[in-house]
């Protein structure tokens with residue numbers, strides 16, 4: 001088999017990794033490249049994989065744990081792709097609460113798989129509002145260990161990708177860049193809007209021009225494990241049935257009611273995303289903070305009587321509490337929209353302490 005380029009795009013939950021991947025994939029597909037995508041999550045029933053497939057991309061998943069703890073499965077998916085689609089490039093999105101990727105993914109791949117894989121530099125996507133609250137103002141409702149995790153993710157970046165610049169004024173953008181340059185000296189930076197496609201080409205140029213510095217993190221695994229365990233994780237799949245359901249309105253109400261419940265009790269959202277699919281259409285919405293509005297990646301144009309709904313919620317809250325709030329909101333919407341809810345499956349947990357299969361620091 002010929003060598004595959006492996007592009008890993010990390011960064012905290014909700015930073016825009018999946019949106020970036022769609023952009024990069026489209027850009028490369030237009031230039032005749034074959035693309036495969038590997039998604040990753042601590043749970044199953046992933047909104048991201050559904051979304052990426054809905055926009056026509058070829059996706060394999062590493063589920064129930066991060067790439068580093070499921071290293072063999074990650075490699076297996078890369079191999080599966082080579083047999084299935086023979087892609088030129090694989091874009092991989094690690095779990096947004098994962099870090100230490102150089103020591104646990106890059107170096108082990110380099111030791112055993114360099115004849116098959118070209119490792120491209122590690123990009124870390126950053127949401128500017130999150131950066132401001134966690135590192136500049138230090139005013140977030142997240143537990144402090146999450147600041148630690150967020151900082152570690154940035155420390156090992158080869159390319160820091162400041163995303164969502166469409167939401168910033170010129171002055172804010174300058175403030176962010178000055179902060180990043182001062183705190184992460186010598187790291188490549190790019191300012192993009194994954195949503196609008198702004199500067200994505202410049203980022204892709206960097207990915208294919210520079211090589212990874214392979215800076216191994218100094219990291220306290222207890223603190224890192226505590227940060228991950230602060231996050232409650234909830235995945236729900238269900239089928240809703242009613243009369244001509246406007247799924248856009250349903251998803252907006254769902255996320256808005258959850259956001260209001262979080263605001264009331266001062267919990268912080270990392271990323272809550274919801275996806276609805278009918279036989280003829282789909283919609284996807286997200287909320288990345290208690291202070292941010294609900295955003296749609298796609299709205300549906302066709303109401304339908306039956307929708308499959310997938311919800312992935314990650315937040316700084318006990319998992320049972322997250323489940324209670326979300327099921328409570330579903331109950332409320334059941335009345336509001338006069339729905340029947342079938343096949344409700346829930347999975348709710350805290351990520352376990354990270355135990356990478358390999359960790360090479362040399």
Ligand SMILES: Nc1nc2c(ncn2[C@@H]2O[C@H](COP(=O)(O)OP(=O)(O)OP(=O)(O)O)[C@@H](O)[C@H]2O)c(=O)[nH]1
Pocket residue numbers: 011012013014015016017018019020048095096125163164165166167192193194195196271285286287288295296297
């Ligand atoms: N305004 C704006 N929103 C963006 C941009 N990029 C992503 N978003 C939004 O941010 C939210 C999160 O984006 P995702 O791409 O799902 O983030 P992610 O990093 O993959 O999130 P996880 O998979 O949960 O870790 C979505 O609502 C996106 O539409 C951007 O450039 N500008």
Ligand SMILES: [Mg+2]
Pocket residue numbers: 017018019048093
């Ligand atoms: Mg994602």
